[in-house]
Amino acid sequence: MSSKQGRAWGLLLALALLLRPAPAQSTGAKPIPEETRRYAIEVAGVRVGTMTATRTPLSSTDVRCTLVSDVQVNFLVYHLKVYYKVINQVRNGQLLLSTVEAHTNQGDFSSRTEWKGDHYDIVANQYKHQYRGTETQPITYTVTDMFFGEPRGRQRAFTEYFGDYFRVQPRRADHYHAQRAGREDEYQYANGQLATIIKKNPLKNFIIRHLP
Numbered sequence: 321m322s323s324k325q326g327r328a329w330g331l332l333l334a335l336a337l338l339l340r341p342a343p344a345q346s347t348g349a350k351p352i353p354e355e356t357r358r359y360a361i362e363v364a365g366v367r368v369g370t371m372t373a374t375r376t377p378l379s380s381t382d383v384r385c386t387l388v389s390d391v392q393v394n395f396l397v398y399h400l401k402v403y404y405k406v407i408n409q410v411r412n413g414q415l416l417l418s419t420v421e422a423h424t425n426q427g428d429f430s431s432r433t434e435w436k437g438d439h440y441d442i443v444a445n446q447y448k449h450q451y452r453g454t455e456t457q458p459i460t461y462t463v464t465d466m467f468f469g470e471p472r473g474r475q476r477a478f479t480e481y482f483g484d485y486f487r488v489q490p491r492r493a494d495h496y497h498a499q500r501a502g503r504e505d506e507y508q509y510a511n512g513q514l515a516t517i518i519k520k521n522p523l524k525n526f527i528i529r530h531l532p
Contacts, residue, residue, distance in 0.1 A: 352377045357467055357514065361391055362527045368393045369402075371528055373467035383410045387464045391526075398523065401425040406480045408464055415440075415459040418480040422446060431483055433459070444483035451483045463498070470509045471496055 354376045361369040369391030376384045385408040393400040404422035408415055420431035424447060431444040433455075440459065444451040461471065462478045463486065471477060476485040477498060486498035486505075494509040506518040517528040 355468065358531045359517075359528045360531055361389070362529065363393055363395070363524050373464060375468055381412050384408065385410065385462075385464045385468075387467065395524075399425060404481070406464055408462060408480065413460050415462060415478070418462070418478075420444075420446075420480050422481075431481055433478075433480060433483060435459075442483040444481070446481060449482060453483070466496075466498075466507055467514050469514075470494070470512055471507075 354374065356372065356374045359371040359373075360367050361371055369389065371387070371389045374386045376386075378384055385406075387406040389402065389404050391400065391402045402422065402424045404420060406418065406420050409417040414435070415433065416435045418431070418433040422429040422431075426447050429446045431442075431446060433440050433442045435458075438456065440455040442451065442453050442455060459478045461474050461476070462480055464480065465471075466477055471488050474488050477488050478484070479486050479500065482500065484500070486500045489497050489499070491497055491506075496507045496509075498505045498507060504520045506520070507514060508516040508518075513530070515530050517526075519526040519528065
C-alpha cells in the first residue's frame, strides 16, 4: 500500500469513528415506586379494623390502585363484619376498570365499572343498594385516589362501591367533605397526605387514622 493510500485509509477510519453512534447512556431514571398507605379503623376509641390503600405503577401509562378494608364490630346488639376490596385499573389518568368485592355478615356483594370505548357500563349490587347504569364522561378521579393526595380543584369523586359520585367540598384548609344521598364523610389532610377520615354514622362515627 502506498503512503497516499495509507493516509486515505487513516482518514476514512477516523471519519468512521467520528460518525459512529455513541453508546447509549443510562438516564439514571428510576421507576416510580409502589406507594402503600395503612390506616386503623376505630369506633368509640376502639380499634375494629384496618384499611390499606396501594398504588402500583405498571408502566409509563398504566397504574393499578387497590383499597382493602377489613372491619369487625361487636357492641352489645350491634354486630358488623365487612371485608371489601377495590381494584382500579387506570391508563393515562382515566379509569378503565373498577371491581369491588364485598363480604359481610349480611352476604356477599359486588360492583363493576368498565370502560367500553365510549361509555362505562356500571353495575352495583351492594347491601341495600342496587344500581345499573352508564356514564359517558371519562372517570379521572375516584374515592381511592383521595388516599394519595388532596382533591384540590375536584368537585366530585367517583365512588367505586356505589357506582356513582360523591360531591366533594372544601370546608377549611386541608379539610374536605364528601356527600352522597345523605351520607357524609370528612377527609382531613396533613402536608398533602390523608391523615384522617370521619365516616358519619347515626350510631357511632367510624374514624380512620393513618398509621405511621
